[in-house]
Amino acid sequence: MVAVERTLPSDESRALFGLVQDLCAKELAPRAAEYEAAERFPREVFRTLGQAGLLGLPYDEEYGGGGQPYEVYLQVVEELARTWLTIGLGVSVHSLACYGLANYGSAEQKAKWLPGMLGGDQLGAYCLSEPQSGSDAAALTTRAVRSGDEYAVTGTKAWITHSGQADFYTLMVRTSDDGAKGISALLAENGTPGLGFGKPEKKMGMRGSVTAQVLLDGARVPADRLLGAEGQGFSIALSALEAGRLGIAACAVGVAQAALDAAVEYATSRRQFGHAIAEFQGVGFMLADMATAVAVGRAAYLAAARRRDAGLPYGTEAAMAKLFCTDMAMKVTTDAVQVFGGYGYTADFPVERYMREAKVLQIVEGTNQVQRLVISRNLTRP
Numbered sequence: 525m526v527a528v529e530r531t532l533p534s535d536e537s538r539a540l541f542g543l544v545q546d547l548c549a550k551e552l553a554p555r556a557a558e559y560e561a562a563e564r565f566p567r568e569v570f571r572t573l574g575q576a577g578l579l580g581l582p583y584d585e586e587y588g589g590g591g592q593p594y595e596v597y598l599q600v601v602e603e604l605a606r607t608w609l610t611i612g613l614g615v616s617v618h619s620l621a622c623y624g625l626a627n628y629g630s631a632e633q634k635a636k637w638l639p640g641m642l643g644g645d646q647l648g649a650y651c652l653s654e655p656q657s658g659s660d661a662a663a664l665t666t667r668a669v670r671s672g673d674e675y676a677v678t679g680t681k682a683w684i685t686h687s688g689q690a691d692f693y694t695l696m697v698r699t700s701d702d703g704a705k706g707i708s709a710l711l712a713e714n715g716t717p718g719l720g721f722g723k724p725e726k727k728m729g730m731r732g733s734v735t736a737q738v739l740l741d742g743a744r745v746p747a748d749r750l751l752g753a754e755g756q757g758f759s760i761a762l763s764a765l766e767a768g769r770l771g772i773a774a775c776a777v778g779v780a781q782a783a784l785d786a787a788v789e790y791a792t793s794r795r796q797f798g799h800a801i802a803e804f805q806g807v808g809f810m811l812a813d814m815a816t817a818v819a820v821g822r823a824a825y826l827a828a829a830r831r832r833d834a835g836l837p838y839g840t841e842a843a844m845a846k847l848f849c850t851d852m853a854m855k856v857t858t859d860a861v862q863v864f865g866g867y868g869y870t871a872d873f874p875v876e877r878y879m880r881e882a883k884v885l886q887i888v889e890g891t892n893q894v895q896r897l898v899i900s901r902n903l904t905r906p
Contacts (some may be wrong), residue, residue: 525785526815531826537596542558543576544600559732563724565689566732570618573604574644579618583626587638593831594767598774601803602822605778606785608622608851609881610732612778613888614647614769617746618860620889621648622696622766624709628752641692646877649690650762650768651681651738658683661696662704662758666740668697670747675699675710677718677743681880683888686738688721690714695738695745696761699750699754707757708822711749718743729880766839767832768844768889771823776846776885780818783853783860783878787811790873791863802880807863814856821849840902850885857882 532538544687559566573579582597583589590597597619599649605612622641625633638648657663666679677697684693693712700706712719752760788811791802801807829840857879860870868875886892 526781526788528634528781528822532596532599533593537592540581540592540596541600541603544578544603545865547573547576547578550602552604552607552611555609555879556732557874559873560610561731561802563731565734566608566610567689570614570647572644572758573611573615577644579615579644579647580617580622580642583622583642587626588632588642589626593713593833594770595826595833598770598825598829601771602774602811602825604776605775606782607776607778608732608780610730612734612775613730613772614686616768616775617650618648619771620764620768621650621690621692623767624694626753626762626786627763628709628756628760633748633751637692645692646688647686648695648788649684649686649738650698650764651684651693651833653683655680655682655737659891661761662707664696664698665708666706667697668695668710669717670699670700673746673747675727675745675750677710677712677745678738678854679740680722681738681740681757683725684737684738685733685735687738688724689734693719693752694740695740697756699757701756704758705755707761708754709751709757710745711751712743712745716743716745729877730884741775751881752888765889769842769895770825770828770832772885772889773828773842773849774823774846776849776882777818777821777825778851779878779882779885780814780821780849783857783875783882784811784814784818786873786875786878787814787860787863791868801863810863812857814859816855817852819853821845824848840899841893843890843898843902846890847899850882853882853885854879 581590581592585591598671601612654664668675668677691714695710698706699708718741725735783819792800794801823846828838829844861877
């Protein structure tokens, strides 16, 4: 593997990263190719990560989190994705699902539910998109009607990571017809009456990660599971996505780093015309461009993370990082396949999987076209 210099600010974070690398080598790497080929969800791996304290890293220690800055948390996500994207992205999604409660829940709500969500046994899902409202999230139609001490929730959520596997679901629902101001956030447990799941999607990549619809047929969610106030859900969703986009950027850098690792190893061992192919300028320059792009992507997400850790606005920087890193990952993984030549197009080597996996990162948590819209609007607003 290509050596990566990490920016870990403390002895604690360096020890944490050593633990992550050990788990990647012993628990993730031996399973990744087999589970992806079999479309098998690695629930036991998430339990292992949870027991190691890795499912709540960016949240307060008071509630069972790791109390780590985003700069550290994202590098952990990158390393997990470098070994197995299903796991890296799964940790990012779990953090996204915890965001609403951790940042908008009352003290009573956080004390009651957050320790269980961060403690390692539970896995979360974030439910915003619907079949007809992806990028246009304000057009969601899933309806929550208050009846006494419960909300009756009816509608369909689409493209939900961990659907049917998660223990809790952060739902964005419509509580009034007042556009974006009519959206609220609810926290539903698995097993809630009326909460069901669609058939898992058949995907190009990330086949070990379950993606399916969440079906709500009059699901009865207790009213005390409303996060924030009614009508605050859209603000919660957008705020959560700013943080989540950095998770996707880190995942993209992880996948690209894995592709670079594989390409360098292959190019230095594969011999043609009496030389390792890395010695030929056509291949060597390609590797140089790949390494440069990965390093720039890492710097981009870390710069945005440091702004977040400092309490500064970082939404534009998060959109830039997500845009650059995911486009970069698509190119780097494609170039890695090219370095391998015909072998790269076979499942005997992992680079074809990396290329398939990179594609989804340009789509999830706001397509890259949406990221460009976010960036351009922030550039041109008064």
